[in-house]
Amino acid sequence: MTDYNVNNWLTPPYNRKAFQFVQTLFPTVCISRGNENTSTLETSLDRQNEILNISYPFIAGARTVNDFLEDTETDAFIVLKDGIVVAEKYYNGMEPYSKHLMNSVSKTFCGMVAGICIKNGVIDASKKISFYVPEFANSAFRNATVQHCLDFTAAVKYDEKYQDDDFNLLDEHFTRETAVVGWRPDLVNSSTPKTLKDFATSLKAIDGDHKDGDHFHYRTVMTNIVAMVIESATGKKFAELLQDKIWRKMGCEQDAVVVVDSSGFPYMGAGMNASARDLARFGQLLINDGYYNGQQIVPSQFIKDTRNGNDTLRSHFKKNKKFAGLMGGNGHYHNQTWCDRDSATLACIGIYGQTIYADQKARVVVVKLSTHLGPADTTKISEAFFASRAICAHLKGTSAKL
16 A cells, blocks of 8 residues: 555555655654664564463453554564563564654653753743743743643643544644644645644633643643743754754664654654654663663653652542543653653553553563554553553563573
8 A cells, every 4th residue: 555645644544554654745854863873772582472472351351462463553563671672573564664653652752852951951841931932922821831831731722632523623723733734734724823833822721710730631732832942942953952862872773753844843742753663762761761872861860750750740640531540540641751650650652553661660661653543542542551561560570581
């Protein structure tokens, strides 16, 4: 299937290939690996069949990891144990070098760049967005801080819905935002904002007594605003910072790319594309509290704080009925990352089935890239966590090699 285009690329069967070739459809900026030496990703597949046959209970009865992979439009699957690749499989024509659309897995990369800037004193997360980007001074974000956007707690009206069958897409914010970067040409009209900044400054405050910091609501626009703050505070392009501060230091095998708007600004809320092996490296960085390839890349304390969270964040998370059960009883969302304090797990999640699951206690990273038939299949998303937890429980306390 090669006849995908900008009008059909989100729908099956065309998305099965399009998600591996996003850079051929839309303008992107390159996150270059440069001429750096590739970091070692040791491989030992002696336990791969054992991992594929791990069983766990699910809705209709016992399932195996292999059942899960076969039934959920998998494109790539990698498991690291103690930094060693112990399982690696590709489907649907994908290869180890292939790039794949990450959707909201992109967000955590933005959060980690923010952590570097905060540690260096370039950004104060307690300051208002408008301190760094004056265009937001008269917007719905006028009182929101950088931290509010990092945690998705700014009180701004923004509906994050993905399906087409139960609402008017022209009234929905996420799909209108994607239209700005060309993803939904069917929604573009004379009132469509020209840039992601124009879109963000056009939003309205939530009606009623909602205040910034009072509620957790998942809203992609806030990731893009964090990236805007980073560009303004540093005077550098976000893509350049991601490239120099994280990507090249990790010793990635492949370049990554990010979809950009008409001004060249990257769509960090959902537009990054990378290989599964390089995402596994990033998952290992999260497990190592920011240390990878012989150097401290992201500040250790920033990742520890992200993982630990606080009672306020957990309280906000439990009140959000859509996501409350996703990360366990002590789950929270912090610094653009999904977190479970009990298992010391950090997770990155994207629609259509993209996940990085990094369990520090088990020393296990699970990466799955997919092209689900629909964007928000809650059963398949939920099973990704059941399967990942089963893999971590099985491998915890064991050796990567037989």
